[in-house]
Amino acid sequence: MSNILIRDLIKRHGALVTVDRVSLEIGQGEFIAFLGPSGCGKTTTLRMIAGLTPASAGSIHFGTREVTHLPPYLRDAGLVFQGYALFPHMSVAENVAFGLQMRKVDREEARRRVDEVLSLVKLAHLAGRLPKELSGGQQQRVALARAIVYKPEVLLLDEPLSALDAQLRTEVRTELKRLQSALGLTTIFVTHDQDEALSVADRIVVMSAGRVEQVGTPREIYQRPATRFVAEFIGRTNLFPGGLDGPGRFRSESGERFAFGNADAPSNASALAIRPEHVSLQRGAPAPGGACTLEATVEDVIYRGALTEVVVRTASGARLAAHLHNADSGRDDLRPGDPVVASWPADAPMLF
Amino acid sequence: MSALALTGEDSLTGGLPAPGATDRRRRRSSAGWLLFPSLTLVLAGLVLPLALMARTSVAHFDAASPDLVGFTLENYARFFGEPFYLMILARTLVVALSCTAICLVLGVPAAFVISRVESRALKTVLILATIIPLLMGNAVRAAGWMVLLADKGLINSALLSAGLIAEPVRILYTGSAVVIGLIAVLLPFMVISLESVFENIGTAYEEAAQTMGAPPWTAFFRVTLPLAMPGIFSGCLLCFVLAMNAYATPVLIGGPSFQMMAPKVFEQAIKVYNWPFAATIALVLMAVTLVLSVASSLALQKRYGVL
Amino acid sequence: MAGTRSPSPRSLSDGSFRPVMVGGCVAAFVMVLSPLVAIVWISFFENKIISFPPTGYTLDWYRAAAAMPQFRDGFVTSLKLGVVATLVSLIAGVPAALVLARGRFPGREAIQSLLLAPLIVPGIVAGAALYMFLIEVELASGVQVAMTFWGLALAHSLIALPWTVRLVTASLVGLDPQLKEAALTMGARPLTAFRLVTWPLIRPGVVAGALFAFIASFVDLEKSLFLVGPGVTTLPIVIVNYLEWSIDPTIAAVATVQIAVISAGLVLTDRYFKLARAF
Structure with missing residues (x-):
């Protein structure tokens, strides 16, 4: 049985539609990430689920209960705000106890559960502090503790890591994932950071301009993007606008010919995309037949630690980036101006 | 501060920024000249007169001569010795406190609503509608209440012509009328100071409380209001001080029988020519206001931490 | 559910x-x-x-009010006082604001409180004190000051001063000092830099300060009460004196004129400087 059911959710501001027919089923204990650029409607959708923004149309169910028109305080969701919104006049323990008090949990029981959740987020020793006396990472954990202490039907996280510095962010998201699966909390996580989404979510909902572009596991989203937007938004992509030029053949606007082996390519495809890590580069003459290859000249070589990014340019001016693993070959022999042949596996190109 | 300091100074001295001690010395002397006119004005127009007033309050009153004679506490003794004046002080306090309380009760919702209005245009209109009356002056507003509340005023004649009353109801020249008039004068101060407080608190805390299960009233009383406490306190203080010192409203709306402190100062100084006693009443008024303000802010500091 | x-x-x-x-x-x-x-x-x-x-x-009451010399004279006196007070408060207040906006220096808090004090000391107390003070000055010097235009002008300049100080300081505090320094490094002479960089940025504050100063002076009642004399009476005091005797449409017309003048001034000010920032 699905835990959260969202059907045709719409948000209008006058003539402007910021969320356009979003539908989604979320299973019990599932970790969902809403991913998209700013202004794509992901936060608005989250706020509609929390009840903070009224939906213009559509419905939201928590289990068998329809909550579309319920005010936030009757929904039983836990929300971690982007800036945390910890009550500055209450101690850590009081902040965490707030939701329990609202549920009229008796004093002893509440104290026990506050202690429990604070030790879960490793903050038991700071229970008496005020939020302003904590570091950013600690505040983040208080916000999380405050949202999960009353075991909400759904945990909503609005860019919860964006205020933390890069190293802490990685640490906290691992911790978050661990807690989420340990507690079996149905979770919706809003982010614009694809790394975050790919590494924590069971499924990702990619949004753009108020619409859902694709829903899928991180692997599906990355390897089989449903739309050109998803292909460009997630990871690095070499994208060539153009059209089909016979079965298994694609011709770009600038004239390059590509062979591909995907059977499910749409017949009206207008763009072809290849991930840089699928591209390999060889010196010397092109392989006979010219399948899945392209002659080019090295334009730029950028050393990036684990990999080297090589940008090559074809005779007609199209650019292609290749990510070469430094562990395999160490392609530091390539110099700008070197002629090379780029090639890729037949099933690597994606068509839209 | 150094960068900003240079900005202010050399712009007027015309000097180029010079490093080190020379610069600092020059800055100090230029600051002196820049402050000279304003400080002179305040010294001559306010500080010296207040000092003289303090001196006057301990002088002996001689109806025949305006000279300051002797050092005596007889004026203070008279004020605190006569029930008549103590009663006026008590009445002034009661009026000021009730006005402050009512301003709080009306001002909090008004400020909260203005701060949460989503339309920019409506918000601007509401803020202007608060500020314009604030700067309208007491004479005009007192006049407004008089035409509304007088025996032959708008309210009475409307009630009479509607047949709801047979005789005009006495509203003007009563204590309630003074309180009503003062609330109208003071409420904009309360609203405008609380509006910015609620605006700064923002909506995130209320939303957080609501998602955790707090209904609107609970969220408001447990989260928003405690966070607004410092602002609420300073708004109340402002209302209280202004109400204590109100002149036009009690004189015009209260009439001759409803006496408060500020009008008594004027009466003693201009009508009776008893300057020492006028000075005494003025200083008692200032001192009582000050003591209550400081005491209440200390009490609140204890309760809510640094304000 | x-x-x-x-x-x-x-x-x-x-x-x-x-x-x-x-x-x-x-x-x-x-x-x-x-x-x-x-x-x-x-x-x-x-x-x-x-x-x-x-x-x-x-509209007869407006005509009747305009025909009454006490209202006409009061209006003119208030207007003249407002202009003088505004000028004095700008001459004294703008330089002071430039100093206060420099940031922290020893005694800054004290000076700021002192300059804003006329706003805080109750009008009736300050008015009574100034009245007694001016009479003493008169006794000592033999020159009449109280109950003259210039005595009132002193009182009104004090009413106006805090507003110019406050609003000009507010507009300067947000000012990025680097703008001015950038102009200086690009070769502008300091006075040129002030005229081209600082002045355009503080102008809204100065305009708003001047308008607030004028309004505060125009509507003042308590401070003026002690200092008005025969021939020099401000409009609010004329209104109050009239109200003590009768309430009729004539006084309503006079009050409406004052409401119109002030509202127009404030709506105008709001376009330069958000009024809410003044409080």
């Missing part, structure tokens, strides 16, 4: 939050605006004795 874990059921009062808040807001505006609305309305009533509903409307 089943959910055993859901919060306590909706109580009756939950829905009352918005209506109560909005109701309080409406009540507050009724309290604040009704005297102003009433006086403007009555100034157009036809009959001299206020009666409701009015028998008709007329």
Whole structure:
């Protein structure tokens, strides 16, 4: 049985539609990430689920209960705000106890559960502090503790890591994932950071301009993007606008010919995309037949630690980036101006 | 501060920024000249007169001569010795406190609503509608209440012509009328100071409380209001001080029988020519206001931490 | 709604939050605006004795008020005082604001409180003190100051000063000092830099300060009360004196003129400088 059911959710501001027919089923204990650029409607959708923004149309169910028109305080969701919104006049323990008090949990029981959740987020020793006396990472954990202490039907996280510095962010998201699966909390996580989404979510909902572009596991989203937007938004992509030029053949606007082996390519495809890590580069003459290859000249070589990014340019001016693993070959022999042949596996190109 | 300091100074001295001690010395002397006119004005127009007033309050009153004679506490003794004046002080306090309380009760919702209005245009209109009356002056507003509340005023004649009353109801020249008039004068101060407080608190805390299960009233009383406490306190203080010192409203709306402190100062100084006693009443008024303000802010500091 | 874990059921009062808040807001505006609305309305009533509903409307009371010398003189005196007070407060206040906006220096807090003190010391106390002081000066020097235009001008300059100091400081505090330094490094002479960089940025503050200063002077009652004399009486005091004797549409017309002058000034100011920032 699905835990959260969202059907045709719409948000209008006058003539402007910021969320356009979003539908989604979320299973019990599932970790969902809403991913998209700013202004794509992901936060608005989250706020509609929390009840903070009224939906213009559509419905939201928590289990068998329809909550579309319920005010936030009757929904039983836990929300971690982007800036945390910890009550500055209450101690850590009081902040965490707030939701329990609202549920009229008796004093002893509440104290026990506050202690429990604070030790879960490793903050038991700071229970008496005020939020302003904590570091950013600690505040983040208080916000999380405050949202999960009353075991909400759904945990909503609005860019919860964006205020933390890069190293802490990685640490906290691992911790978050661990807690989420340990507690079996149905979770919706809003982010614009694809790394975050790919590494924590069971499924990702990619949004753009108020619409859902694709829903899928991180692997599906990355390897089989449903739309050109998803292909460009997630990871690095070499994208060539153009059209089909016979079965298994694609011709770009600038004239390059590509062979591909995907059977499910749409017949009206207008763009072809290849991930840089699928591209390999060889010196010397092109392989006979010219399948899945392209002659080019090295334009730029950028050393990036684990990999080297090589940008090559074809005779007609199209650019292609290749990510070469430094562990395999160490392609530091390539110099700008070197002629090379780029090639890729037949099933690597994606068509839209 | 150094960068900003240079900005202010050399712009007027015309000097180029010079490093080190020379610069600092020059800055100090230029600051002196820049402050000279304003400080002179305040010294001559306010500080010296207040000092003289303090001196006057301990002088002996001689109806025949305006000279300051002797050092005596007889004026203070008279004020605190006569029930008549103590009663006026008590009445002034009661009026000021009730006005402050009512301003709080009306001002909090008004400020909260203005701060949460989503339309920019409506918000601007509401803020202007608060500020314009604030700067309208007491004479005009007192006049407004008089035409509304007088025996032959708008309210009475409307009630009479509607047949709801047979005789005009006495509203003007009563204590309630003074309180009503003062609330109208003071409420904009309360609203405008609380509006910015609620605006700064923002909506995130209320939303957080609501998602955790707090209904609107609970969220408001447990989260928003405690966070607004410092602002609420300073708004109340402002209302209280202004109400204590109100002149036009009690004189015009209260009439001759409803006496408060500020009008008594004027009466003693201009009508009776008893300057020492006028000075005494003025200083008692200032001192009582000050003591209550400081005491209440200390009490609140204890309760809510640094304000 | 089943959910055993859901919060306590909706109580009756939950829905009352918005209506109560909005109701309080409406009540507050009724309290604040009704005297102003009433006086403007009555100034157009036809009959001299206020009666409701009015028998008709007329502009006669404006003509009658304009014909009464005490209102005309009061209006002119208030206007002149406002202009003088505004000028003095700008000459004294703008340089002071430039110093205060420099940031922290020893004694800054004290100087700022002192310059804003005329706003805080109750008008009636300050007025009485200034009156006694000016009489003493008169006794010592033999020159009459109290109950003259210049005595009033001193009092009104004090009323105006805090507003210019406050608003100009507010507009300077947000000012990025690097702008000025950038201009200096690009070769602008300091006075040129002030004229081209600092002045355009503080102009809204100065304009708003001047308008507020004028308004504060124009509407003052308490401070002027002690200092007015025969021939030099301000409009608010004329209004109060008249009100002690009678309430009629003529005084309503006079008050309406004052309301119109002040409202126009404030709406104008708001376009340069958000009024809410002044408080």
